[in-house]
Structure formats: structure tokens, C-alpha cells
Amino acid sequence: MKAETLARLRAARSERRPVARVATLDGSVDAVVEDGEGPLPEPVLEVARAALKQNRSHDFEHEGGRWFVQVFNPPLRLIVVGAVHISQPLIGMASGLGYDVTLVDPRGAFATAQRFPDVEICDEWPDDALEALGVDGRTAVVTLTHDPKLDDPALHVALRSEAFYVGALGSRRTHAQRVERLVEAGFDEAAIGRIRAPIGLDLGGRAPAEIALAIAAQMTEALYR
Template identity: 50%
Template sequence: MDRFDDIPEQALAWFREGRGAALATVVETWGSAPRRVGSQLAISGAGEIAGSVSGGCVEGAVVAEALDAIERGTSATLTFGVSDDDAFAVGLGCGGTIRVMVEPLGSVLSEALMAELVAARAAQEPVAVISGGDRPAEITREGFEARFRQDLSGFEADGRFVTIHNPPLRLIVVGAVHIAQALVPMARIAGYDVVIVDPRESFASAARFPGERLIDDWPDEALAALGIDARTAVVVLSHDPKIDDPALMAALRSEAYYIGALGSTRSRDKRAVRLGLLGASAEEIGRIHGPVGLDIGAATPAEIAVSTLAEMIAVLRGKSA
């Protein structure tokens, strides 16, 4: 997929163009800081940026420090908080504090390390970059199982910082209907790698979903081939039991973190009976979010897509949906 968060990729491209580059990473937050730990901002030697480390209030100060770090060839750590005069000067007045580590490419982050990171991200392999302290930055695929599982960057006991780079979250949409046409681009912006499954070629066509990955197999076969892990959401939208039910049975027997199905409460009750006859337990059926999406009064396909994506995110982040 074309990643929405192509921050390391952009930093490496700038460096290879001879323009210089640095990566700024949020390493600690307190209070209402707007970006989570591990968030990154790429800065070129010309002051261009990609990504963010805040809601926009400290990026100017981080860019200035990054330009100095690129020239010096050494890293720096910046702290912004409401109790600091510097924080007010850059506009961080929202009640939060953030700490940002700035690392130039070529010196602190080697070109070889960055190339390996970018290649791993392209191959959708989970990797961790370990930096800080007295040792050179390094990259690894092992040793941080809990961090990979929780998508959790942070400091280790030895004081070094681990930045987790997980593959994108996945969304499997079953039913290439009108709602899917709105949901797919929204999900891509939110960072999901999307696959559309529909055995009806007139629905799952390149004309309706240009540039998207389309699978015209029956859903149970398609989902088995794709594999569903704990970073996958499955949304069933065809409203046709011949398509929906096999997809839901496959999803219910998987580790999918979210399973949603289109339909009214009456349709939900009928679906529960059908799935029970297919062997699904009441506990498994209870995993289905249906009617799909948060109850925001959505009426149009685009609004239903918004409510669906919002519910997917709420479940992912452990909020009540």
C-alpha cells in the first residue's frame, strides 16, 4: 500500500538527495499532549517536514533544533510543557507536556539502518529501532513481543528508547457496496491496509474501487487465504446472507479485533439465529458489532462509513463502543 505515514521513507529520500534529514520522535508525554509516544516528524536540511509530534504547536521549535542537529551531527532531546517559558513561546498552552528526541540521519541514524527500516516497512514486517544512550542505534525484529503486540514505543530499563514500527492495521471489507466506496478511502487515511472481498464482479470492479485490492472469491475462502490476526478488522456490508454469513463465521473463529455487520436490529436477530445453526456460540455471536458503527444518527453511506470507522477505532483503543 501507499502508506499515509511515510515519515521514515521521506527522511531517507531527503538524505539520499543530499539535503540532510533528521527524525524527531515523541519519547514521553504527560497530560493532554496531542500525539502519542512513538509519533515521528521528519525534517529535511531545508526545513521541509512530514508527520508531526504535536498538534502543530511545537513543530517550529523542533524544526529549528533539527536543523542544528543535522549540522552538528549529534542528537538532542527537547522538553515542552506549560510550566516552561519556552513552551508558551511555541504555543503549547493546552495543559500537556511532551519530550522529543531529535536524531540526524547519517550520523546518529545510519543510512544502512534507515534503508533496512524502510525495506521492512515495505514488506510489512514488524521491526523496532533502538536508540539513545552511548551505543549506536540498531534495528531488530525480536525481543520486544509485548511492545509489538501493544504497538507500544517507550524507554527500556537501560535508558534506551524503542520505536515500534508495526505493519499497518488491516481492514477486510466484505461487500463492495456504496458504503464501502466511502469507507475504504477513510480507512486508508486512518492507516489501514484495505482489502475488498465480493464474489460479484459487477460490485467489486476497478471502476468502482480504482487502485484497490479486490478479491472476487467467496468470503470464507478469501478470508482463509488472507489470514486474520489481532490487528485486523472485518466489516461485512453486503446485506446478503449468502455472502455475509460465511464471512462472519470465518471472522468469528479468528483473532480479528473488530467484527462489524450492516443491518438493523431485526436483521441482527435473524442473523444470530442463522449463525447459531451454523455452529457459532452465543459468545462468538456477541463479538459482532451490529448494527455496524457508533450510533450517531448516520443516514447516508458516507455517514455510516464515518460511524463504522469511529467504532473500529474505539474498539482498537479500548474505549466503549
């Protein structure tokens, strides 16, 4: 790998830009594909574009030679709304799964660096926070406050985004009320149907860490299935 290739890959990753590295397995070609373009033949560029879209690195053949495309998509991101008891184990699990985690809670007493030492904390109102972060197709949004004043604005932004996972904590009854409010706010059935509620896979656990595990497992399922 050329030092220049390494530098470009690292720069792209630090700025959340998707990038692919394409090389021949005899070491003769070493190129970076960014914004769908790079110094490569068109058929090879097409392979790289498809690989980025599918988030899948793989080998391939082109004109008798063996090639390899390695995908470097932006890291997954989890936005947790609510600095509550479930948030602590969820943040730890998500970090272990490779997510960049942001904790959003405008209530200063909840989201303290002392209670949440290892996570980026945002104390803006949830809709402003999510708009500022920019929710993309590699982002999961989880609302945990139980408070419609905080959860609903976050869900409004999440449901208008390409977030691959949107989950909201609360019982079936709580969710039925939430659905009514979202309908009133103008969201249709398809949009509202994206919300995972009750949140998490049905693992049967009740402890905070068990619920966090159920959420993390459901996020993983949403990513791949």
C-alpha cells in the same frame, strides 16, 4: 540511524513483519529487534518485546543511559465484504486512518475498478478471500452485502480469527436471524457477541458517508479502548 537499520525496517514493513528499533539517545547503540531477538542485553530486549506487544514507542533508562524503542508493527488492515454504496466512503476514510484496505466481492458487476479505483479488489468467495489474506489481530472485518450467502462465510472466518473488529451491516431483525444461523453453524455466544451489529457508533446519520463514519469511529474505538 545506520543504513542497514533503515533497510531492515523497510524490508520488515513490506512483508508485514513486526519489528522494533532500539537506540540510545547518545547515538552509540542502534539495533533492530525482530522475532523478539536482537544484539542487545536481555533487559533491553524485554522492553522491546513489551513495546511491540503494546504497540507503544517510548523512552526508557538502562544502566544510567537513556534509550528509545520505536515500534513498527504491521499496518492495520480493513477487509470490506461487499462493494456497496457505504463501501466507497468507508474505504476512503479507512485509507486516511492508515489502513491497508481490501475489498472483497465475487459479484463482478459490483466490484469494478471503475467504481472502486483506489483499492485492492478481490473477487473470490469471501471465506476463501479472508483465509488467503490471513486475518490477524491488526485486521478489521466489515460485512456490508446484506446477503447471508456472502456475509456469513466471511463472518465464519472472522469469528475464528483474532480480528480486533468484526462488524456486520443490518437491522436488529436482520441480525437476530444472522445470530440464529451462526448458532446453527456451531458458534457460541461469546464468539457471536464479538459482532458489532447494528454496525457503527450511534451517531444518528443515515447517509452512506455518515454510516461509514460511524463504522470508522467504532473501529478506532475498538483499537484503543
